[in-house]
Amino acid sequence: MTWHAIIVAGGSGSRSGGKKQWMLLGGKPVLDWSVAAFAGATQVVVVVPTEDVAQAAERYGDQLTVVAGGADRAASVVNGLRALEAGADDLVLIHDAARPLLKFHHISSLLASLETRRAAILALSVTDSLKTGAEVVTGAPSREGLWRAQTPQAFRYGDIVAAYEAWPGGAATDEATVASAAGIEVALVEGDVRLHKLTYADDFALMEALMDKPVKQIRIGQGFDAHRWGEGDSVWLCGVKIVHNQALIGHSDADAGLHALTDALLGAAGLGDIGDHFPPTDPQWKGASSDRFLQHAVDLVREKGGSIVNADVTLICERPKIKPHREAMRARLAEILGIEIDRVSVKATTTEGMGFTGRQEGLAAQAVCAIEI
Structure with a gap:
């Protein structure tokens, strides 16, 4: 026509x-x-x-x-x-x-x-x-x-x-x-x-x-992290300290849950990965608390005009048992993210004895998040 x-x-x-x-x-x-x-x-x-x-x-x-x-x-x-x-x-x-x-x-x-x-x-x-x-x-x-x-x-x-x-x-x-x-x-x-x-x-x-205002986008980010077990008497997971007969080895406090979620947030916002912002070769991050990493990612998302919709973290390990600490982890993550606790999920699973987590050589974490920006 x-x-x-x-x-x-x-x-x-x-x-x-x-x-x-x-x-x-x-x-x-x-x-x-x-x-x-x-x-x-x-x-x-x-x-x-x-x-x-x-x-x-x-x-x-x-x-x-x-x-x-x-x-x-x-x-x-x-x-x-x-x-x-x-x-x-x-x-x-x-x-x-x-x-x-x-x-x-x-x-x-x-x-x-x-x-x-x-x-x-x-x-x-x-x-x-x-x-x-x-x-x-x-x-x-x-x-x-x-x-x-x-x-x-x-x-x-x-x-x-x-x-x-x-x-x-x-x-x-x-x-x-x-x-x-x-x-x-x-x-x-x-x-x-x-x-x-x-x-x-x-x-x-x-x-x-x-006038039509710009429509915000929902963006999805995902992250993964793993650390090996070593000598120690406690482990940090999702911002919570758990008494254990070993510790996770890493440049910082090796909180795999927070590292995975930090990467998920940075990825959703198109801001690189945790290594770009906190290089493991930089001595200032030696033994650093990983909640600083996650807070930095949260701040960057907000600086871009974004807001966090939800977060979902899965811990993959044979031990320690996660369930007794899960609610404390959810509460800590909600606090750092600045969102309601019902928008935060923490889950745990095993690999049925298979792979490095099954052999109890280390622990892995994966995270998914959604942001509106």
Whole structure:
């Protein structure tokens, strides 16, 4: 299906305090938003005031066609239609640049409607109670069957050109008015409150509030660590000291559970691994408490604007028994991570006598975590 777009940006912006098409919204000119939304069109024509043609051509010249507007909206639209290289049956969407939060699903809805209809517009049903009057209420007309017209408005090119040629003149606030006057049936397609029109200066604050905010990602990280058994009388696991007849050997306190979880957090955040941040060749980490490593990873995640969703640690060993210490481990991990204990899991398993953990040569730990960032 071949379709084209006209973006009408020819207003003076007297009510908004300036030419709103060039005012910034979300860090870029209002007009930029609509230009980006119509990236899939065969041809895009933007209509701007005569004095802005050079500015628009410099900014968008390689993306679209720039033409000067007319004395009123109808004249501006006609100028845009004349600039289109379209066949009579091609589809054309006419849009106000002052409705910048246009998304492709809005465009798709209109194009789908034109598969069976001659014309279609986006519109919202009126939900507020209506009143007439000046300083006091004099009446309350029914809102039944009333709609708030939005843009884009979609037509077959030949139809809308002929409708404007037949238009007797006078105020035409939108293309649907012109099409209806020419006997073209215009279908109503559900609109969107985010297509609110920028009219007054205060509308910019409202539009900023309606803008889509970046969606946070859930990222998964995993870590693994292992240490051999050696001489000693206690072992640190998941931040808890357990009396034992051996100790785990390592440059730091060899807390395999904390090491695995630290690597999982760093991996989820794309920040390397524990060795990058705490090299085993650096003497300052000799015998260091591994909760410092995990706290460092937690701080880095938060510095990136992330938050920790949950953590799951599995200890793989024949001994010591983990179950008696599991709740203390969960509580310590929750404290360091700064999350509720029900989002922390510590489990233990054996390898049924197989491998280095089964032969009780060492202990291993693996960890998985999720962060939102």
